[in-house]
Amino acid sequence: METRELRYFLAVAEESHVGRAAQRLGMAQPPLSRAIAGLERRLDADLFVRTPRGVSLTSAGETLLREGRAALRRGRGRERRTRRTAAAGARAPVILTAKAGASSELMAKLLDAYATEPDAVDVEVVLSPPGHQAAMLRDGRADVAILHQPFDDTSGFDLDPLTVEDQVLILPAGHAASARTEMTVAEATSIPDLPLPRWPHLDGTYPDGPGPELRDLTQVLQLVRLGRTALVLPESARANLRDGLAVVPLTDAPQVTTVIAWPPHSTSPAVAGLVRTAGRL
Incomplete structure (x- = not known):
């Protein structure tokens, strides 16, 4: 599926109306309708239920909405990381994001251990509010994240568990x-x-x-x-x-598993080195 088609679909799904989606995309309605119909034919699935008042998603459409949004985020993340590496060269720093004030002792051990590696690069630590780390990893603002299950959404990431605690x-x-x-x-x-x-x-x-x-x-x-x-x-x-x-x-609270997470498509040797170091802690 082309990125253009995916953007067309998402616009119609989010607006629940082909005409409003066409205005949002800056195009005429007929070619947008044809593009959506062509996408449905190729997928052999109805993505929308059409009514005189607009459109609503079918179950197949709901699935494509979730997957499509995730695919666009991954694409933007790859572009952002590529631009950052191109600007900084082979020694581009690794950007690690974590919750402000959380896992500070673990991160200190990780950064100290990684700094002794022969191929280590600088690690830029970005601290942000709870719940923001996974989004930063998905959209390319970070290369690696310290996340906490079951609270953070780790879907779509590669990850290694670091600690489990009450x-x-x-x-x-x-x-x-x-x-x-x-x-x-x-x-x-x-x-x-x-x-x-x-x-x-x-x-x-x-x-x-x-x-x-x-x-x-x-x-x-x-x-x-x-x-x-x-x-x-x-x-x-x-x-x-x-x-x-x-x-x-707390006697009945779920245990917290702290993990180090990174995009599954990452080819960065520096990210791989940081992850290996984390696994040895």
Whole structure:
């Protein structure tokens, strides 16, 4: 399937109307309709249900919508990484993205170990809010990512697991709940005066809820000390906590698997070297 055809299909699917899609694409409606009909013939599948008011996706269309968006993101990612390598040459730095404040000890070990490799290049670390790392890897803003299952979408990536650990609740020392020896997730998320923080969506907006709007763990830990919120983190976070905070294990929280992820089509020797180093930690 040509990229042009895919863009045509996505425009019609997102607009739910061929005429509006044609306006968006800057083309006439008849050739767009013909292109979509030709695509359906070649795939031997109806992608849309046509009505006088517009179009809606069939189950086959829903599948192509998901796969098509992913394919375009991969294409943009390859283009961006290629341009960056062309501009910087063979010694282009590897861009590693991770959640701000998360896995800091693990990343320090990884970067220190990789720096001793004979073919090591510079590693540029980009810290961003939770949930943004996979998108950065898909669209080419990053070459490698530290992700956390089951919370991050790792579909379509190659990955190696690094650590598996339980989760704990971080809350202010002296709070009544800090005396608990363990807690369930339901209990942790329903402490009236400690609503969990809200993290931004990819578009910068925040979900509704009573918790504070935050972007990184350094910010949220200060608010935990002030008694404004609590926080669920992997157990390894204990090592970086200072005074004023308490930790309560969560008995029924899913385990967190920290992984290093990279695009499956990557041919970068530097990325391969960083991944090999991670596997030896």
